[in-house]
Amino acid sequence: MDHEAxxxxxxxxxxxxVYALLDGRLSEPVERAxxxxxxxxxxxxxxxxxxxxLLSSLRWYAADPPAPPEGYWEEFWTGLGLTPRPRVRRLxxxxxxxxxxxxxxxxxxGPETGPDDRAPIAAAPAPGPEWASEYRLFEQATVAIGSVxxxxxxxxxxxxxxxx
Amino acid sequence: xxxxxxxxxxxxxxxxxxxTAELVRRARDGDQRAFxxxxxxxxxxxxxxxxxYAGSHADADDVLQEAFVxxxxxxxxxxxxxxxxxxxxxxxVNTALxxxxxxxxxxxxxxxxxxxFAEDYADFRLExxxxxxxxxxxxxxxxxxxxxxxxxxxxxxxxHDVEGLSTEEVAERCGCPPATVRSNLFYGREKLRVLxxxxx
Numbered sequence: 205m206d207h208e209a210x211x212x213x214x215x216x217x218x219x220x221x222v223y224a225l226l227d228g229r230l231s232e233p234v235e236r237a238x239x240x241x242x243x244x245x246x247x248x249x250x251x252x253x254x255x256x257x258l259l260s261s262l263r264w265y266a267a268d269p270p271a272p273p274e275g276y277w278e279e280f281w282t283g284l285g286l287t288p289r290p291r292v293r294r295l296x297x298x299x300x301x302x303x304x305x306x307x308x309x310x311x312x313x314g315p316e317t318g319p320d321d322r323a324p325i326a327a328a329p330a331p332g333p334e335w336a337s338e339y340r341l342f343e344q345a346t347v348a349i350g351s352v353x354x355x356x357x358x359x360x361x362x363x364x365x366x367x368x
Numbered sequence: 369x370x371x372x373x374x375x376x377x378x379x380x381x382x383x384x385x386x387x388t389a390e391l392v393r394r395a396r397d398g399d400q401r402a403f404x405x406x407x408x409x410x411x412x413x414x415x416x417x418x419x420x421y422a423g424s425h426a427d428a429d430d431v432l433q434e435a436f437v438x439x440x441x442x443x444x445x446x447x448x449x450x451x452x453x454x455x456x457x458x459x460x461v462n463t464a465l466x467x468x469x470x471x472x473x474x475x476x477x478x479x480x481x482x483x484x485f486a487e488d489y490a491d492f493r494l495e496x497x498x499x500x501x502x503x504x505x506x507x508x509x510x511x512x513x514x515x516x517x518x519x520x521x522x523x524x525x526x527x528h529d530v531e532g533l534s535t536e537e538v539a540e541r542c543g544c545p546p547a548t549v550r551s552n553l554f555y556g557r558e559k560l561r562v563l564x565x566x567x568x
Contacts, residue, residue: 219561220554254566258557261564262529265510268503269416272425277411280429281404284436 217241217248222255385450392449395440403440410453414460420530421464423515423522427471435463468519513563521556528553 217225217238224230225238242248388409394402407414418428418435439456446455514522520542527538528549535553539546562568 219558223554223557250567254561255557258561258564258566259529261506261510262525262560263532265507265514266420266530266532268507269419270504270507271412272415272428276429277408280432284433 215241216245217251219251219255222248222252225252226255226259388452389449392443392446392452396443396446403443406452407436407439407456410456413453414456417457417460418464419511421461421526422467423511427467431460431464431467434467435460438463465523468523509564510560513560516563517556517559521552521559524549524552525556525560529557 221230221238225235230238242252388406391402391406391409395406414432414435415428418431419425422428422431435456438459442459446452514525517525523542524538527533527541528535533541535546535549538549538553542549
């Protein structure tokens, strides 16, 4: 850095030039001129001391941080909720898609039904052999959808609502 | 004798690395006790790091809460368990920087304006820390002054002058040209110098 402020030794150094000097960014002749000025000028020497003290304070700031308050870590670990990221999110995105398609197929509107078909759920017959495999698939799809992340789940449920 | 001591030290380092790697493997399998032991082994370093970037205990706590969860959830992506510390350190730094940027408005309201800061510390002289007796007090003053910088200046001053990164490394980390780093560094340093009792 060839700083104008120190190309003329009789002028005072500005802070930018002093930081450049401390960072070692001045060219050799400019650095020599700056040092010559500093030797003669109390005011600029004080400025260099302040800048230098600031830089050493910042280095010290890194090296000597305060400890946290007493008992902090016990409290920290108590409040920290750790839940492992569900593996299904990474490993089985295709399964989630398949589940949503399966659900779509299962919830297709059937033929018009009469009032007698609206029996209470408790009175519903146990799955008979003719649709037991479809029921198992429905259960698997429900479990798969329950384990995907909230965004994908939202998309699947929205598409189901639309289909209905 | 000296060779024996070096060999013994080297074995201790290897033992520590093995223990870290073992804890990483167990934590990866969901063992929360192993995860806690792993993080506890480095907790002073992690707290110091978060505190430097966040600028207060409360903010450091927020950063650590978020960063520890990220570390736990991303352990599966750590290819070399032996490289755990630099990897986790990076996560903490990035979390702290995100925290700093996201709290930009709040920080402005929380920190005193520079004029008031200067009034509060009117009797304060900027001297190198090794000449100080009241180090703890000076640390808090310095921390308060750093916290009062605008986020970009604060980030650049911390990366360059506290963490010791070069101008080019800071530019790469912040995604800005080196000239922007130099300019922010200069204004940040000058604000700190004046806030800490330097001549305006």
